[in-house]
Amino acid sequence: MKQALAFLLSVVAAVGWAQAPAQPALDYDLLIKGGHVIDPRNGIDAVRDVAVKDGRVAAVASSLDASKALKTVDASGLYVTPGLVDIHVHVYPGPKTNDYAGGDSSIYPDGFTLRSCVTTVTDAGSSGWRNFDDFKSRIVDQAKTRVTAFLNIVGNGMGSGPIEQNLADMEMQPTADMALKHKGLIVGIKSAHFNGPEWTPYEKAVEVGRLAKIPVMVDFGGNVKAGRTLDDLFGKYFRPGDIYTHMYGGVRGEQDPETKGPSKAMIDGRKRGIIFDVGHGGTSFRWSTAMPLMKAGFLPDSISTDLHTTSMNAGMKDMLNVMGKFMAAGLSLRDVIAKSTWNPAREIQLEELGNLSVGSPGDIAVLRVEKGKFGFVDPLGGRMDSSQRLSCEITLRDGKVVYDLNGLTAERWDTLTSGARGGDPRWDNTRGRRR
Amino acid sequence: MTCALVFALLATTVTPRAQTQEFDLLIKNGHVIDAKNGVNAVTDVAVAGGKIARVAANIDPKLARRVVDASGLYVVPGLIDMHAHVFYGTERDAYLSNGESAVPPDSHSFRAGQTTLVDVGGAGWRNFGQFKEQVIDRARTRVLSFINIVGSGMKGGPVEQNLADMDARLTAMRIKQHPGVIVGIKVAHYSGPEWDPVDRAVAAGKEMNVPVMIDFGGHTPPLGLDDLLLKHLRPGDILTHTYAHVAGRIPIVDDNGKVRPYVWEARKRGVIFDAGHGGGSFLFRQAVPATKEGFFPDVISTDLHTGSMNSGMKDILNTMSKFLNLGMPLNDVIKANTAKAADVIKRPDLGHIGVGAEADIAVLNLRKGKFGFVDIAGGKLLGDQKLECELTVRAGQVVWDLNGIAAPMWTDLPRK
Numbered sequence: 001m002k003q004a005l006a007f008l009l010s011v012v013a014a015v016g017w018a019q020a021p022a023q024p025a026l027d028y029d030l031l032i033k034g035g036h037v038i039d040p041r042n043g044i045d046a047v048r049d050v051a052v053k054d055g056r057v058a059a060v061a062s063s064l065d066a067s068k069a070l071k072t073v074d075a076s077g078l079y080v081t082p083g084l085v086d087i088h089v090h091v092y093p094g095p096k097t098n099d100y101a102g103g104d105s106s107i108y109p110d111g112f113t114l115r116s117c118v119t120t121v122t123d124a125g126s127s128g129w130r131n132f133d134d135f136k137s138r139i140v141d142q143a144k145t146r147v148t149a150f151l152n153i154v155g156n157g158m159g160s161g162p163i164e165q166n167l168a169d170m171e172m173q174p175t176a177d178m179a180l181k182h183k184g185l186i187v188g189i190k191s192a193h194f195n196g197p198e199w200t201p202y203e204k205a206v207e208v209g210r211l212a213k214i215p216v217m218v219d220f221g222g223n224v225k226a227g228r229t230l231d232d233l234f235g236k237y238f239r240p241g242d243i244y245t246h247m248y249g250g251v252r253g254e255q256d257p258e259t260k261g262p263s264k265a266m267i268d269g270r271k272r273g274i275i276f277d278v279g280h281g282g283t284s285f286r287w288s289t290a291m292p293l294m295k296a297g298f299l300p301d302s303i304s305t306d307l308h309t310t311s312m313n314a315g316m317k318d319m320l321n322v323m324g325k326f327m328a329a330g331l332s333l334r335d336v337i338a339k340s341t342w343n344p345a346r347e348i349q350l351e352e353l354g355n356l357s358v359g360s361p362g363d364i365a366v367l368r369v370e371k372g373k374f375g376f377v378d379p380l381g382g383r384m385d386s387s388q389r390l391s392c393e394i395t396l397r398d399g400k401v402v403y404d405l406n407g408l409t410a411e412r413w414d415t416l417t418s419g420a421r422g423g424d425p426r427w428d429n430t431r432g433r434r435r
Numbered sequence: 436m437t438c439a440l441v442f443a444l445l446a447t448t449v450t451p452r453a454q455t456q457e458f459d460l461l462i463k464n465g466h467v468i469d470a471k472n473g474v475n476a477v478t479d480v481a482v483a484g485g486k487i488a489r490v491a492a493n494i495d496p497k498l499a500r501r502v503v504d505a506s507g508l509y510v511v512p513g514l515i516d517m518h519a520h521v522f523y524g525t526e527r528d529a530y531l532s533n534g535e536s537a538v539p540p541d542s543h544s545f546r547a548g549q550t551t552l553v554d555v556g557g558a559g560w561r562n563f564g565q566f567k568e569q570v571i572d573r574a575r576t577r578v579l580s581f582i583n584i585v586g587s588g589m590k591g592g593p594v595e596q597n598l599a600d601m602d603a604r605l606t607a608m609r610i611k612q613h614p615g616v617i618v619g620i621k622v623a624h625y626s627g628p629e630w631d632p633v634d635r636a637v638a639a640g641k642e643m644n645v646p647v648m649i650d651f652g653g654h655t656p657p658l659g660l661d662d663l664l665l666k667h668l669r670p671g672d673i674l675t676h677t678y679a680h681v682a683g684r685i686p687i688v689d690d691n692g693k694v695r696p697y698v699w700e701a702r703k704r705g706v707i708f709d710a711g712h713g714g715g716s717f718l719f720r721q722a723v724p725a726t727k728e729g730f731f732p733d734v735i736s737t738d739l740h741t742g743s744m745n746s747g748m749k750d751i752l753n754t755m756s757k758f759l760n761l762g763m764p765l766n767d768v769i770k771a772n773t774a775k776a777a778d779v780i781k782r783p784d785l786g787h788i789g790v791g792a793e794a795d796i797a798v799l800n801l802r803k804g805k806f807g808f809v810d811i812a813g814g815k816l817l818g819d820q821k822l823e824c825e826l827t828v829r830a831g832q833v834v835w836d837l838n839g840i841a842a843p844m845w846t847d848l849p850r851k
Contacts, residue, residue: 093539094525095569104573108523108535111542114745138525142535144745287845313545313835375839382845383838403745407807413719413814422813430746431714431811 035075041355083119083363088304101157117365125190192219240273250289281306328386362399465505471787485831513550513795518736522557532588548797556621623650652684670705713738747809760818
């Protein structure tokens with residue numbers, strides 16, 4: 001079928017597209033009209049038209065002229081936001097067993113991201129400096145999704161069992177060298193799952209963060225058993241801008257034992273400028289932790305999934321489901337969008353992402369707020385009901401449609417002549433797996 | 436200490452329990468569609484020990500540890516996808532045979548109500564062992580295989596054009612080693628003028644009593660579709676990509692918008708027609724006139740791979756919904772991917788929820804509203820109904836629960 005398809009497409013390219021009348025150069029490749037734009041970076045929360053050209057945002061205004069666009073989409077009743085940014089995923093799959101670093105605990109990004117309006121993900125430490133090149137060539141360079149990474153302080157990355165506990169494999173110089181070599185792709189350093197009493201992993205991760213001028217993200221591992229405290233992590237080791245993930249995990253001292261609200265360490269940490277990230281995952285978001293913390297005003301800075309094989313079919317599901325939980329908990333759509341776009345983009349210092357400023361990459365989400373009866377489950381198996389959820393209508397990556405749930409950008413089938421195809425390579429990239 | 440323990444044990448044993456909870460899971464008040472067992476009504480389904488334990492109206496909820504209210508939903512056997520590509524791996528340029536064009540099964544199956552995926556032709560007799568170890572044995576999804584007539588499997592390029600690597604005898608031997616797991620033989624992508632790939636696959640199929648599935652097209656010069664359907668294939672063999680119009684294959688609908696008479700004749704003689712949507716194989720320009728004439732597919736499969744998953748195909752429920760909106764009755768759509776699919780792959784234990792069957796169940800929501808469905812040419816059909824998966828049960832375990840209908844409220848969980 002591969003050859004046949006290639007042939008078909010070449011025929012279609014010759015017949016279908018060539019038949020289109022020659023057009024003068026247009027200002028926009030794609031114009032999204034009449035949607036409600038939420039762009040927290042630019043303070044926009046209103047109905048606006050958004051146009052892209054040559055892969056970038058070309059204009060955002062109350063009314064843009066459809067005759068200047070190759071293609072116009074009606075987004076009335078829908079929300080148009082920056083492409084979602086999920087800074088905690090595991091997308092380095094491979095043949096190893098029970099392993100995030102080239103193993104079957106990781107998943108391929110494109111099967112989950114684009115259909116959820118996610119355009120950028122950050123792999124949270126699946127690879128270390130020893131296997132980053134393999135991760136880059138097999139996944140980062142192949143995916144339609146924009147894939148960035150927190151490099152693990154462990155050289156072998158997030159291997160199973162003793163690999164992550166090996167203090168001798170936490171080498172600062174090669175980790176920093178790799179991070180500096182891929183500035184903008186490696187956006188941070190990760191430490192995770194460490195169970196010993198030492199502070200070595202955190203000291204080294206932060207030191208590499210200093211050398212490479214990037215943040216660290218910490219999954220605090222077995223801190224309670226090992227005697228390490230959140231207060232020490234935030235007060236003695238973290239810098240402002242470093243990221244504490246699994247903030248609603250509820251097993252590492254996040255909650256005050258009496259009030260069940262945020263512990264003093266969490267409150268003090270926020271005052272110090274520590275960033276708090278959701279990192280839902282298979283076990284790290286409990287309603288019984290999240291609700292009292294949120295009621296006390298302790299909201300996440302960024303919403304993320306911790307996508308991997310054991311979270312993908314459980315309470316987590318996908319980015320929109322996790323965002324739906326925060327709407328169920330009472331956050332406004334605007335806040336939820338901010339925590340899934342501009343906030344995480346700033347956290348990973350990629351400020352050209354997570355916004356719709358003119359000139360930014362054309363990574364755009366077109367979302368629907370569905371009304372009805374929905375439920376959201378946590379890893380303990382408890383449900384929260386909600387009257388709304390988010391669904392993804394269209395995803396644009398670099399100005400091209402990479403997902404279109406209901407064919408809002410498609411032509412009626414009977415308007416296409418035999419052998420012709422809709423879409424146009426200038427704005428349509430829904431077919432095939434490569435960028 | 437001993438006394439306390441004895442007392443505790445006594446207390447446990449003597450505490451009167453209202454009734455024995457004989458069921459692990461009870462799905463109540465759903466509309467059950469189980470074509471094989473002739474059930475098409477609102478009734479209850481109970482599961483115990485991973486098997487279907489009872490299907491009856493008004494089963495007492497006190498008898499079950501977990502009760503799901505499926506009012507307004509459809510309860511059907513776990514869906515079977517007859518055409519998927521899940522032999523994923525890290526070999527460069529290996530396409531759908533240990534390559535990165537194939538997808539991991541669990542990433543796509545349960546969220547769409549599928550409990551069985553049939554990989555068609557990823558592996559050949561040479562690398563079936565690797566497929567089994569790497570994917571089949573590790574997946575929670577039940578993964579079955581149509582083994583490729585090419586010994587090296589679907590690796591693309593010249594590998595799939597090598598007649599010398601298409602050996603009926605060795606293919607049959609591999610099937611014999613894995614009865615019920617290798618459930619058929621696949622022929623695909625061959626572009627030469629010979630019938631050998633088809634005929635050798637059929638020979639192996641005859642020897643092992645399994646069907647062959649043909650992805651036909653790309654032949655130079657083209658081979659006759661009529662010859663394939665009426666002469667080379669047996670009743671029970673499968674033409675996939677039914678509604679495709681690709682180079683080197685005659686489409687089933689002619690230039691006057693009519694299904695070719697020999698296609699109808701092939702259906703009468705028992706050839707199976709599979710949708711096999713994929714990234715290049717489903718056109719409304721074919722499907723609309725064909726289905727207007729009543730030519731619906733026998734089975735509705737995805738041809739899932741990385742090139743189709745984010746395009747017009749998306750998943751099996753989106754693909755099934757296309758046929759719903761083309762006028763195929765819901766019962767037939769469900770039957771196609773349950774009882775009929777099980778029949779085609781000769782796995783009569785699957786595709787139904789009779790008592791004693793392994794408890795593979797999908798609970799589906801038939802949503803009403805305004806939906807759009809896109810074909811591989813980027814053409815759109817508007818529709819007013821679409822299937823969504825609420826709950827998937829695999830061997831009695833809940834493996835997907837979209838809205839937590841099998842979950843208690845978080846405030847009702849026991850506090851630690």
